[in-house]
Each structure stands twice: as C-alpha cells, then as structure tokens.
Amino acid sequence: MKAFIGLINGMISGATPILLAALGGVFTYYAGVFNIAMEGMMLVGAFFAVLGSYFLGSWLWGIGLAIFGSLALALIFILFAVGLKTDEFVTGIALNLFALGITTYLLRQIFKVKGVFSNPGIIPIPAIKIPLIENIPVLGKILSGQNLMVYIAILITWLSYFLIFRTRFGLRLRAAGYNAARLDSSGVSSAWMRVWSLLICGVFCGLAGAFLSLGYVNLFAENMSAGRGWISLAAIILVNGHPLGVALISLLFGFSDGLGLLLQGYQAPAQFTAMVPYLATLIALYFYAVRAKEKRIR
C-alpha cells in the first residue's frame, strides 16, 4: 500500500510540470503558433525560481521571478516570430538553446558553480495539508499534502478549458489558429491573439519551471527541464490540444516517471529507469499514429 501511494504521488509530481507546460502550449496550439519553446521557457523559469527564492528569501518571490524569466523568453519569441516574422520553428530552437546558454552562464556568473546549485537557502514551495480530507485513509494521503503547485495546476486545467471553450477570448483564440485570415477580416488582429497565447504560455511555463526547481526537487541543475517541454508538446499533439486530454496524458507520463523511481528501488540502473518517460512517449505516439492511420483507411 505504501508503494502504491508512493507511485501515485510520484505520478502526480511527475505530471505537474508537464501538465503546466502543456497547458501553456495548448493556448499557442489553438492560436496556430508552432511553439516548441516550452522547454526553454521552463528551464529559464526553473533558474529564476531558484534565484528569487534564494536571494529574496521567499518561494513566492521565486514563483514571481520564474514567471518573469519565462515571460521574458516569451517576449523574445513574440519579437522574432510575431514581430519580425521569423520562422517559428527556428525561433523555438534558437530560444531553447538560448535558455540553456543563459542559465548555464548565469549559474556560473551568479552562483559561481558549474552543473548544480543546491543550497539550504533555497526556500521550496510548501505542501498544502487540507484539514478533514487528510484524515481519510489512503485517499487522504493523495488528495491532501500535495505541493501547492499541484493544486494550482488543477485549477489552471479547469481555467484553460473555460477560457478556450466558453469565452469570447477562446472563440477568437481558436479562430486565429483555424483561419487567421477570417479573424483578421472580422476586425480582430490574429497577431495579437498569438501574442496573448504566447504570454499565457510564458506564465504557465514559468510555473512549471518553478515547480521543477522548488517543488519536484529543491535545486537548480543545468538543463534540468530534460526534455519535459518536448514531452508536453507530444502530449498536446496526442490529444489535439484538449486541456482535459492533456491532463490525462500528463498523468500517464507522470506515471511512467513514478514507475521509473519505483523500479530504481528494485536495483534497476538509474539510466534505464530515467528512460521510461521517453519510451512512454514513443509508445503513446505509436498508438496515436496507428489510430490516425486507421481513420484514414476506413
């Protein structure tokens, strides 16, 4: 039972950063932006979270700075891809490498270390105990006591669904992706919708990054986003951008993450257990491709 609860909790914390980044990506997906910069935004977010938490002495500052850093990257994306009309794919690749470069550089410059910065001075984002619910056997240990960011992620999932499918903003956002020319001719600038979607993506990826360095673990490591941005992109593609579908897929990836940790307990080499989420992505892509093919043939 303890292993089971551990697995579930591992799944939830593994899913959270992917979910947050993917929800950001959902907005750009609907707005018709080929956004592959989630990886970089998350990484910068993670760095700035540690920066804020360590120097300003509060995890709140950490989250604030994470959003700030990630948004800065989103603004560069906007400047190049929306403003100067540079290819989105190129912009995304360059930004991911820029994120890797700037965080490595600043890690060296500010914290005077290479590779990893870990320090008791980094204040983590707290876990939240929900009274009453925490007393329920088994379920209480899962529903209560999770990191604050986990609850925020749940809230944001619902909020994303609401924004995209129930509001005027959502109608226009999806219109920008389906047919930008139509939206423009109806007097709403599709370029602005893309800008908004990227800003939202920036905020969500900032949160994802903050969770990585102040929740999932309590340190900053070079390239610590480790492909999670790409996995979140895969998650979006797999469910055609539906926020609730993204939540489910993220849990699946989180499960493979948790499974990897569990297997490590059984003496499996760490390198192989670390591969599990990427293998899981490949398997998910396989099922997606098979389904798409069946649809085409039928």
Add this chain to the structure above:
Amino acid sequence: MDNLIEMRNIIKVYPPNVVALDDVSVDFREGEIHSIVGENGAGKSTLMKILYGLTPADSGEILLSGKTVSFHNPGEAIAAGIGMVHQEIVLIPQYTVWENIVLGVEPVRSFGRLDVEKAQQLVRQKIDEFQFNIDIHARVEDISVAARQKVEILTLLYRNVSILILDEPTSVLTPQEIPQLFNELARLRDNGHTILFISHRLEEVLELSDRITVMRKGKKIATVEASQTNRQELARMMVGREVLFLSRRTTQSPGRVVFHIENLNLRASDGRTRLKEINLDVRSGEIVGLAGVEGNGQFELVNTIMGIQKPTSGRISVDSTDITHAPILERRRKIAFVPQDRGKMGASLTADIVDNAIMTHHRLNDQFSLWSGLLLNYPFARHFTDVLAEKFAVVMPSRSAPFRALSGGNQQKVILGRELMLNSPFILLDQPTRGLDVGSIEYVHDQILHMRSEGKAILMISADLEEIFLLSDRILVLYRGQIVADIPVEQTSLEEIGTLMLEGKPRDE
C-alpha cells in the same frame, strides 16, 4: 445622385515591380449596384482591397461622403460601413454558421463568457430581415458553397454594413444558384445598400448592374450606364480588341480507347463515399470535358488516377495496361498531368526553372542520366529547358531564376510544356486555365486542341462551363461522386449541363 465613395488617383505597386493600379479614379453612388469588370490581373480586386483597408495604396486618396478616409485594416472599413466578401470564401470550417457570423463582435456576459442565446437571436433576426434561408447551427464545413457565401454576406449585414463589396461571387456558383444571389442583392439595394460587384462575366454584369466600370491592366478604361452598353462593347474595352467567343474545334473522328476506368469506387476515411461506380472512356483524338460543381469528387478522381489515393475498388488502365495499383512513376510513363494548383502540385515555386522543367523527364528520359543513372546530366537539363521555353514561348528572365519570378501565364506554359513533352498517350488536365489572363487562356486552348489533332486522349476537368463547351467533344457531369451524364457536346446546352451539375438529373425527370 451624390457620390458616396470617391477613389482618386490610386497607385499600387506590388513588390518587387508589378504595377497593379496605375492612377485609377472611380466613384460609386449611394444605392447602386456598380460592377467592376476586367480580365484577371486587371486590378479589380486590388482596387477593392485598398478601399477595404486590406492593402495600403502607394498613393492616392479615398473620400467617403465627401470626407477623406484611409483604412488601415478591414476593421476600420467595417466600422465605417464598408464590407467585402472575398473570392476565396474565408470562413472557419470548424465553427457553426452563427459562430462565424458573430466572430469579432460577440455579445458577452460576465467574465468574458460568450452569450450564446443572445448571439443566436441576433443572427436569426438578420436572417429574417433579409429573408436568407440558412441553418445557423450547421457547421460551415458541411454546407454548400452558395450557403457559405450567404454566411459571408450575413456577417457583414450583422455588422450593419451599408456598402457591400463582392469579389467574383458567381465564380463558385452554378448557373442555377446565381439568380437567387442576384435577387438577394437586388433586395439589398432596394433597402438602400450600395453594392460593388467584381466580375469578368459580362452577361451577368449587364443583367445585374446599374453602372459598370471597366478596367484593363491596372488602368480604368471607362464607367458606363449598364442600360447604354452591350456585351461586345464591354468586351472590347476589357480586352482592347475584338474577341471571338467561337470554338476553333475541327471535326475529327476519335480512335481507339486509350484511357479506361471501370467501376471505380472510393470511400474516404470518414466512411463517406467520394466516388461511386465511375465508368469512363477517353479515346485517342478526343477531348472529354468533366463538368461539376467543385467538391463533387473531381479532386478525389484526379488523386486516384494519379496514384495519390488508393481506390476502394475498380480498375484504371491506359493503353490497356492496368495502372490501378502502379507506383506513380509507372503511371507517369503514360499520363501527362496538368494540375489545377500550380504552386502546390505543379511546381516548386522556390526551385529554379530548370529544376521545374525537368521533373518526371529526369526519370523517364535516358538523356538525363550520367554514370548509368546515378548522376543527373545538368548540361542536358539546361539544354532541355531552353528547348521547352522556345517551343512553348516562355518568357523568362533566366533559366536559373526561381520559378515564382515567372508570371502566372509563363508558369503554366512551363508546366504545360513539360507535361506535353512527355509525349504520353493520355493527358489529364485539371482546370488548365484557372487564374490566367485571356491571352494565356487562348494559348493553352490552342495547345490542347493541337494535342487533340495529334491523336492524344484528353480528359479535362473544368469549373468553367464556357471552356468545357469550347473544347470538349463529349461532356461528362460529376455529381456527388457519380457520373450522371455523358453527352456529345452538340446534343446539349449550358442550361442542361447546369441543371445536371446542380441536381444530378435532367430537369424534366
């Protein structure tokens, strides 16, 4: 009557050096239907796009009710009461009719929520007011082109637009759908709306308009009262010379069957039948015209013949060789193919002219091979391109220029030349003159007729009924994936084919 809109000395140059409008001045009166006619590329659409704020003019001014205006985007134009329906209808297929109409001016409730009931009610109101007949809950991808056009017009009326610009609205409609549109337009005019109508079809312009402005090569030629002119005069002004609307087809009896389709069926991924029991023969020395409203299976038929899509059942053969399951290269040994979309299927716009001219030949013609087929013989490729350009009168800056630097007519000449030089027994033409100017159309028609006299079997798909009647020996009509008629051209009329295209059966049945 006062001038509602005056456009003065408008100049527009498209990068790098295409002069689209050359000092054009024109005025429009309140409550009139004013047609703007001209060939493709005469500048009609550009002029209207400038009025609508889609494209900025390089110089000149626009007056609306006597005041100078300049719209930077369509939103500003709509706010001032000017709306435009484009030639390519731009709607969001995934959205319903009402969602498309309200997009941009949606009624909302608290928290920015969409007020669905109110939106639907407002749309219904407009539909009742102008007596349009349309289901607001239908998804746009499921409705007909004519209905989509109504959605476009309703979108503008929903925004209380009083000046409507329509860019070639009839080009996507069947002969039977046009009167309904004209009725609706006349009703709008009688309600006080001003309608600017772009077209190159002279009869309908004469039938509908109060006044007509003729444009040619970026210049305005004249504005005339519709009641005081006729088709010949308009045509002369449009083209700058007398035009003959006569077929130059000579009598010639067709030979053996070259191209043969037997019981061809195609079911799409969504389970819908796209092609049903297609049986079709094309003989040598014969042009078969395939008419039909767009979206009735033409696209799928072409794809199946070319090997892009696999048929569910049936047989296709050329020269009595079965090619139903042959790889594309094998088909290309026997089929020359001119696609409807030059940039998507017929060429690579970014590659140079040589690269475009040698496609398919590079595999079928041994002279293109060096080192037993491993290397491409580039000197020969350049020579081949020169021969093609010479033979098909292609005007090009240089062989190594990118394909997109050529004008539409010259692009089509390269593609046509490339395909005809394959010297295949069967030629498949999909809208071979779409988007070309009159001179190029004539050239392409001549080449097609020449191939006919050489004994090729030709299948031509066209949305332009005039073209079909001008060239074909036999006319087939494709309706909902079925061939519903196969009639020699002498035994039919525009009206009969129009009815068949629309209803799938003759009127009297």
Add this chain to the structure above:
Amino acid sequence: MNSQRVLNGVVGVLIALIIGAIIMLVQGYNPILTYQALFQYSLFGWYPFATTLKNAVPLVLSGLSAAMAFASGVVNLGQPGQLVMGALLATIGGLYLDLPPELMIPGLALLAMIGGVLWAGVAALLRQWFEMSEFIVTLMLNMIADYFTVWAITYPFKDASAYSPMTPQINPKGWLPLIGDFNTTIFFMIGAVVVMWFFFNRWKAGYEWRITGQNSLFARLGGCDIQKNFMGVMLLTGALAGLAGGLVVMAGPHRFIKGLGANYAWDGVMIAIVANNGLIATFLYGVFFSAIQTGALGMELITDVPSEIAQVLQAILVLVIVASREYLNATLEKVAARRRARIRQT
C-alpha cells in the same frame, strides 16, 4: 542574390556581436578586450586556428546532417542521439579491434557511421511502418541514447581505474594523427562537405531530395519515390552525425567521457538553420561558431568573462541572423515597390 546573402551574414554577425558587447558592458566587462581575447585564441596564429578547425568538425558534420535533412524536408532532429551512438560504437571498436592504422582509422569511422545509421534507422523505420512523425521520435530517441550511452560507460565499458564514468582509451592505432598543429580529423570534415555537395547537386537522388524538401507533393506527382528518398536522407544524415561522434573520440580524448556529446549536435542544428540549409554556408558558420567556442575557453584565462558567454552569443547570433535575413528581404522588396510607385506618380 549571392552577394545579398553574404551581406546578410555579415550584417547579422555584426549586430549580434554588438548585442553581445552590450551584454558585457552591462556586466562591467570591456567588450573590446574580450573580443580581442576571443579571436586571439581562435583565429590568430596557426595553433589557435588548428584548434578551431578541429573543434569545428563535430559542429560542421552535425550541421551538414541537419542542413541536408531540412533541405530535403526530413525533420531529423536526432543528431545528438546519433552522434553519441556513433561515438559509442567507434569507442567499442577502438577498445576491441587491433588493426594497422590505415585500416583501423577508416574502420572506426565506418563503425561511427553505422552507429548513427542504426539510431537514425529506428526513427526512419517507425515512420515507414507506423507513420510516426520523425520530429518528436528523434527527440525522444536523443534522450534515450543519452541515458543508454551513460549506462554503457558507467557499467559494461567503464574504465575501472577512473572515478567518473568513462571508457578506457582506445587502441592508439585508431588515434587520428597530427600533421604539424593540424589534426587529420579536418580532412574528414572537408571531405564530407565536398561529398555532400556533390550528392546534393549532381546526384539524381539529390535533385529529388531538394525538390521534395521544397514541395513534396510536386515531387511525388512527378514520379519521385518519396519513401525511398526519405529513408536515404534519414540514413545518410544519421551517418554524418554518427561520424561526428566517432571523430570526436578519435581526434580528442580517445575515449568516451560522460558529456562527450556536449551541445555539438544541437549547435549543428542551429548552424544549419543560420546557414538556411546551404552546405557551404554550413561549413563557414560551423567554423565561425567553433571559433567563438574555442576562443571563449582562452578568453576565460585572461579576462573575467566566463566561457559560457559563448553559448549566449551563439543563440543571439542565430536569432539575429535569421531575423535579419527575412526582414531584410521583405524590406528590400518593399522599398523597391515604393520607388516604383513614386516613378509612376511623376
């Protein structure tokens, strides 16, 4: 057209260097001294230049791999994975084979290419059989290859005497010899550029690859075998990336050390993008990027600026050059149009 491309590159590089200078100024460094040190340790003098060229090899090869793939419409982003797999296979060969150098060196290079081909082949087959997009598949395979090689050098092939994960040194007969200051690995790079250019511009298949990259439907309708071409490009570009990895081992540390792949392959992808998938341009930018990376290490010795600034500088270079390319072209066309309109008016 060509001169415009050169102008574009030069302007882009200058703007990027200026932005880099501003960043240095903000942090209180002297940009002129920094750049001086940077290029002193990378371009001025035979030894620095030889080092720059040697370091350029993995950049140029993975750049060529990416450029060939992108120009052919194949989204092979698997260079990082293919590179480490190539390096691993070459290392294993170097540990167990014992042949005279004239056989050993080509043999190890071949093994490296096979490593890359195998890893690219996984993605190619997944696409061929199941129509799985190579884009995300290659990315995931990168991560898997990364962990796999780390496992291989941590357990089965670990140098027992070393404290951190690495293999023992390979047989010295597989070491690439030096000619003066220059490592012979450079010849592999120059050879690859020439051969690839020849493939792309003279081969019949190369013609089809180019056209497929620009408009695959047109190529398909024209009778090109898209599937076969995809396979060919995928395997060839995999071989290039694998070779890059093998050469890093054979020229440099002569063993597989953890983190060997570094960012070579991703930098290669960037270089291809900056070069707009041109093969010669990929070579030139590859050498230039290598100069920045190589010089940065020397620069660190005599200034206070950390060498990681090279990574920042690179990303800025990419963004600025690409953006200026597209912006400049559009602007030039607009200016020409306006001039034309003015002429009409008068």
